[in-house]
Amino acid sequence: MDSAGGFARSSIGRKVIMASTGVILVVYVIGHMIGNLQVYGGPEGINAYGKFLHTFIHGQAIWVARIVLLTAVLLHIWSATSLTLTSRKARGIGYREQKWKESTYASRTMRWGGVIILLFVIYHILHFTTGTVHPDFVPGDVYHNFVAGFRVVPVSIVYIVAMIALGLHLRHGVWSMFQTLGVSHPRYIGAAHVLAWVIAIAVTVGNISFPLAVLAGVVK
Amino acid sequence: MKLTLRIWRQKDAKSKGAFVTYTAEADEEMSFLEMLDVVNEGLIQRGEEPIAFDHDCREGICGTCGFVINGRAHGPRERTTVCQLHMRSFQDGDTLTLEPWRADAFPVLKDLVVDRGAFDRIIAAGGFIASAIGGAPDANAIPIRKENADLSMDAAACIGCGACVAACPNAAAMLFVSAKMGHLAMLPQGQPERMDRARAMVAQMDAEGFGTCTNHGECEAACPKAIRMEFIGRMNADYVKASLTGGRRAAGSEGGSG
Ligand code: HEM
Ligand code: FES
Numbered sequence: 001m002d003s004a005g006g007f008a009r010s011s012i013g014r015k016v017i018m019a020s021t022g023v024i025l026v027v028y029v030i031g032h033m034i035g036n037l038q039v040y041g042g043p044e045g046i047n048a049y050g051k052f053l054h055t056f057i058h059g060q061a062i063w064v065a066r067i068v069l070l071t072a073v074l075l076h077i078w079s080a081t082s083l084t085l086t087s088r089k090a091r092g093i094g095y096r097e098q099k100w101k102e103s104t105y106a107s108r109t110m111r112w113g114g115v116i117i118l119l120f121v122i123y124h125i126l127h128f129t130t131g132t133v134h135p136d137f138v139p140g141d142v143y144h145n146f147v148a149g150f151r152v153v154p155v156s157i158v159y160i161v162a163m164i165a166l167g168l169h170l171r172h173g174v175w176s177m178f179q180t181l182g183v184s185h186p187r188y189i190g191a192a193h194v195l196a197w198v199i200a201i202a203v204t205v206g207n208i209s210f211p212l213a214v215l216a217g218v219v220k
Numbered sequence: 221m222k223l224t225l226r227i228w229r230q231k232d233a234k235s236k237g238a239f240v241t242y243t244a245e246a247d248e249e250m251s252f253l254e255m256l257d258v259v260n261e262g263l264i265q266r267g268e269e270p271i272a273f274d275h276d277c278r279e280g281i282c283g284t285c286g287f288v289i290n291g292r293a294h295g296p297r298e299r300t301t302v303c304q305l306h307m308r309s310f311q312d313g314d315t316l317t318l319e320p321w322r323a324d325a326f327p328v329l330k331d332l333v334v335d336r337g338a339f340d341r342i343i344a345a346g347g348f349i350a351s352a353i354g355g356a357p358d359a360n361a362i363p364i365r366k367e368n369a370d371l372s373m374d375a376a377a378c379i380g381c382g383a384c385v386a387a388c389p390n391a392a393a394m395l396f397v398s399a400k401m402g403h404l405a406m407l408p409q410g411q412p413e414r415m416d417r418a419r420a421m422v423a424q425m426d427a428e429g430f431g432t433c434t435n436h437g438e439c440e441a442a443c444p445k446a447i448r449m450e451f452i453g454r455m456n457a458d459y460v461k462a463s464l465t466g467g468r469r470a471a472g473s474e475g476g477s478g
Contacts (some may be wrong), residue, residue, distance in 0.1 A: 006463075007463045009426075010422060010459075011426050011430075011432040011433075012456055012459045013459075014432070015317075015456070016456070016460055029241065035394035060336075086431060086432050087392070087432050087434075088431075089324065090323055090325065090390065090392070090429055090431030090432075091322050092324050093322055095291060096239065096317055096319060097288075097290055097317050098288075099290065100389075100438065101437075101438060101442070102437035102441040103389065103438050104436075107434065108436070150351070152467055164478055172435075178453075179435050179453045180435070181457075181460070182453050182454065182455075182460060186448075186450050189450065189453075216329040
């Protein structure tokens with residue numbers, strides 16, 4: 001067997017690390033969006049859900065999830081950065097003119113899109129998890145924090161823009177990860193593109209609906 | 221037809237290059253390289269250095285020619301090498317920018333000519349079958365699934381021109397390497413060394429300083445032989461398997477009883 005270090009230094013190895021940590025993050029963002037849909041059922045549901053997450057297995061489960069996610073995010077960013085640097089170095093002198101044919105806006109914005117998502121994730125944790133940057137944070141009252149948070153229009157705009165960036169990242173990332181992991185039989189690769197669109201649209205539309213619902217007064 | 225050409229001129233590998241503007245007269249029936257031949261004749265008559273560009277067969281089968289025209293490797297026509305491109309693909313009065321393949325792994329030797337030795341070294345690392353198999357066997361001596369034979373032929377169509385690297389936003393060589401791996405991986409003769417080949421060729425690809433694939437698909441769009449990205453997926457799968465198992469059927473078993 002190859003040394004793990006050799007695999008992690010190789011181009012394909014680093015891509016596989018990026019794709020497999022991507023799988024964890026994709027599953028997480030889908031679950032996160034679905035969980036949040038409970039705000040449409042009123043305060044009891046989502047507050048009980050929040051309490052469940054914090055107390056499940058005596059409060060251990062949330063730490064397991066946090067450690068897994070943090071590890072995935074760090075490995076994802078490490079591999080993305082390292083691959084980006086390798087690719088930058090591979091073309092020291094660029095073209096005067098380069099026309100794109102098959103690449104997409106989504107595929108060409110993965111790197112800056114990733115940076116936007118990272119900044120958003122940091123802000124999001126300071127906003128809804130620790131409450132540090134929240135104007136009226138009540139620990140444990142998820143519903144209140146949610147409504148009070150999104151009533152601030154600039155905050156809602158930040159969330160909406162970040163979710164569009166996330167949608168683009170998922171549009172390319174989900175299909176790309178199938179290809180990278182070699183699960184890309186021609187018979188199913190069309191389905192992978194469809195799945196990428198479905199996940200990207202569902203996550204983006206679902207998440208954007210929350211600030212819009214608060215601003216429109218549907219959730220209050 | 222009258223054309224304005226902005227061509228990358230570079231004296232040798234060590235010099236700094238620059239774009240130089242030329243005007244050219246061409247007929248629609250001319251191939252792109254014939255148009256450049258005429259420009260070069262003019263340059264030679266004026267005592268100037270002709271524009272260096274690679275070419276050999278001029279039939280689209282050897283993979284020697286290739287440069288970037290207006291931001292597209294091998295020019296605007298799909299599935300067409302620059303030697304098979306004709307001036308009817310352009311219009312009177314067009315301005316065309318001609319640049320060499322840009323990748324640090326393909327250093328410019330002169331003008332539009334780059335050194336593609338990196339591809340040769342990747343092949344030398346494992347893109348072949350090591351055992352001497354004698355003369356060509358009868359085509360039906362070893363049964364091969366029709367689909368696999370077809371896929372193998374698709375991959376084997378690669379002429380190694382380097383357009384995939386040139387068109388890739390990351391200057392990655394994945395399409396080339398996956399085609400050279402893929403055509404052997406589809407056939408019984410390629411099986412014994414399949415895993416070792418995957419590791420050796422990827423290691424050489426990395427050592428040459430190519431970029432890393434992000435699945436943009438520009439390689440596939442630029443390939444004059446229409447080689448598909450599905451071979452990259454197959455290569456990824458083989459590389460992961462080879463790295464996990466070291467190419468052995470059973471982990472740790474160094475030999476069988478037989
Ligand atoms: C919730 C957060 C995130 C999710 C769900 C996610 C998901 C993914 C997935 C599934 C891939 C595909 C892997 C592949 O190409 O094979 C990917 C690629 C990538 N991600 Fe992320 N990612 C996230 C955050 C980030 C962050 C914070 C960064 C940046 C620092 C980033 C940068 C990248 C880059 C550069 C790629 C490679 C793009 C490509 O293949 O063209 N991602 N991401
Ligand atoms: S010169 Fe042989 S392929 Fe163009």
